[in-house]
Amino acid sequence: MADAVRIENLRKSFRLGFIPKTREILKDISFAVKEGEIFGYLGPNGAGKTTTIKCLLGLIHPDAGEISILGQPHFSYHARERLGFLPENPYFYDYLTGSEFLAFYADLFGLGRVEKAARIAGLLKLVGMERAAGLQLRKYSRGMLQRIGLAQALINDPRLVILDEPLGGMDPLGRKEIRDIIVRFRQEGKTVLFTSHILQDIEMICDHVAIIVGGRVVRQGALQDLVSEKVLFTEMTVAGLPPEAFHGLGENVSVQGDKVLLKVYEEGRVEAILSLVHDRRGRLVSLSPRTETLEDIFVETVSKQ
């Protein structure tokens, strides 16, 4: 599969402050996004995620390195015609209505009148904003702005969609809807590159991830290769026995009424607790083994740096 995005040895420094001091934001960033996949770009605040995206979009001139989009240099007109972008915390012209706003962006792609009307109607339906189409953007909530922002990113039916924190400010239902839309992109053969702080969402939908810390990509690869099936610990909730009964067997997390929540790190001790519950006529309420998650990998990677 060809690369939809290829970034090689990207570097960027800024001179900031009243007495300008050079600060290196991106230090030799390299990664590639394959066509048709969903790629998650993660990192703590200030790691350089948005700066990388801005370099990719030509909003910031890199000091060094090469960037290509769908096989074209990133500054090329042709590359931009085939990509869509939703920025973090989008602010748009708030005096326009949802439909006027999308029509303006359609004009930037030179869409014809009929095609423009059809595309706008389709996108409003896709992002669930049909009823708010005639409302001025100033009256939109943050989640609604995020949805209409997503619609503008899709106005040209792009092959590559770049989303900077697309799930920020959304309620759980809205997050699910946006996640479903992103998954649908993959089915349509579109490539998605997105950044997010919400790691569960990334874990649910991404094929590949890259973790950036302090301006460097410190870990990258297919999600299934990064996240192992290893059980980290088992969470057990037991009722009818006092917390002291589990001394030395598991970590006592909380006590609610006669229920005790335990964190057990060794498999042998899980069985010991089960025997204890059986012998002393207690009751097992729940037992759930916790495997490694993307969040664990993220926390481990970031704290190592």
Place this chain on the structure above:
Amino acid sequence: MRKIAAIAGITFKEAKRDRVLYLLFFFAAVCIVAARVLAILTVGDRVKIIKDVGLASISVFGILMAVLIGTSLVYKEIDKKTIFTLLSKPLHRAQFILGKFLGLVLTLFIMTLFMSVIFLALVYAHTFRIEWPMLVAIGYIFLEMVLVTAVAVFFSTFSTPILSSIFSLSFVLIGHLSWGLELLIRKMRAGFGKSLARVLYVFLPDLENFNFKTEVVHGLPIPSSIFLYSFLYGLCYTAFILGLAVLVFRRRDFI
């Protein structure tokens, strides 16, 4: 061209919502109408006073509109980050600057039109005729506004609205005083000083090229070659400043 028109359209929509524009228009209208009161109090040709004050009001308030609206609109796009989505589309930065500029010019054209209608109606009420040199004078005031708009857009590509306004108003001030350099060059002896003054005069704006108010008010003849020269001067200077704006804007990082 369609993309430039789209940017110009959105700029016009945004500019016409600006309250500063209407405030300046209100004061311009008051000044134009006040010329009638001033004319009553003056001994001499009343129509001359109306024409003089009226044209000066259109010029002053038009320039203020160009500076105050021109310096804020590009900055707003950067400050409010709407520029991120715009420049990620297949839109050259030059197209963005040109669209912004044309949107502002359209706004100023409509404002000049309204101010001129009030002014011409007042003159017509006194003379029962509209003289074409007045229209020419208004046309050249508009050309000056166009140039000042380009200057305001140029400064706003790298500076805040307050600083850009100060720079643009300084440009206007220098532009109306630089004709003194021309007199100086004529009286200086040949040498380094004269060459320096010449170079300065070439680069500094001479906005008096667009000032035909005295000739119109006093009914003095204006050679047609001056019209053509002033027109070309305005056109070339505006293109030069817009070129500079594009150069600065192309190199800019949007953090």
